[in-house]
Amino acid sequence: MRVIEQISQMQSWSERERCSGSRIALVPTMGFLHEGHLSLVREARSKGTRLAVSIFVNPAQFAPSEDYAAYPRDLDRDRYLLERESVDVVFCPSVAEMYPERYQTYVDVEEMGAPLCGAGRPGHFRGVATVVAKLFNIVRPHVAVFGQKDFQQLQIIRRLARDLNLDVEIVAHPTVREKDGLALSSRNSYLDPSERQAALCLYRALKVAESLVQRGENNCATILSAVTAEITREPRARVDYAELRDPESLKEVGRIERPTLLALAVWIGKARLIDNIILAPGRN
Ligand code: PAF
Secondary structure (H helix, E strand, C coil): CEEECCHHHHHHHHHHHHHCCCCEEEEEECCCCCHHHHHHHHHHHHHCCEEEEEECCCHHHCCCCCCCCCCCCCHHHHHHHHHHCCCCEEECCCHHHHCCCCCCCCCCCCCCCCCCHHHHCCCHHHHHHHHHHHHHHHHCCCEEEEEHHHHHHHHHHHHHHHHCCCCCEEEEECCCECCCCCECCHHHHHCCHHHHHHCHHHHHHHHHHHHHHHCCCCEHHHHHHHHHHHHHCCCCEEEEEEEEECCCCCCECCECCCCEEEEEEEEECCEEEEEEEEECCCCC
16 A cells, blocks of 8 residues: 655556556545544445545644644554555645645635534635545546535535536445444544443434434424434533535425435534434435
8 A cells, every 4th residue: 555645646646547547536534544434445445446545634624713633643543444445545645735835725615615514614614625626636536435424515525526527426425323323433532431422312313303204294393393302301412503404405494395404513522523314205
């Protein structure tokens, strides 16, 4: 497995592979890999003939008040795990390599980046869209795989690829969960054992919504009040948002008449956890 830190070397590798007919699959990550990332890697392996993983904790997607400095990192372990997955190349640039002095160009997917996580984290998706556009230009993948746990991010990246005519196929991979339903996330490492238990309220709330919709409920206000009640039964949980939105446009909906995104962000201690489900009337 090659480990590349320089943009020029990464671009040369991709150029060579493309010229020799390889199909490059990319999994962009911020490292501190868990089973969720590894399942993206395995999906990517099945989509291409060369497999690249990027590891870069992107400062542009963190506000100054957020956990950029504290974000968990373990590059040696990440490299070991990726080697075992037969990854061909790991791209792990420095911040100075990605954002050199006088850097000033950003990509903003304006409308879709504003609600949900964008409301509480202004500028977050501008940072995500910018780094993903840069990674696509550097690694030049034919296909890139993203997890559905970050549903808003996934849809923003799809929009970005369409709007900027980027020649890359975006593949969505289902959320990977622990046996008890907790969605895997690097930020789960912030949870102590009792918070880890408390964090299950997100999954329970998704299930409450799913069962209401299964039983024919389609009024969003009713569903959201049941979801919020389920989360707030957990004293250590603080709801950041619980919203029902169209999965494509991310616009708010009033009734569930077609597949609808239920997206949650909940603080448990110092961890802000997100999760989501698509509620489909008559199909759950
Ligand atoms: O989902 C993530 O880990 C990050 O937001 C991404 C897509 C790698 C961009 O930094």
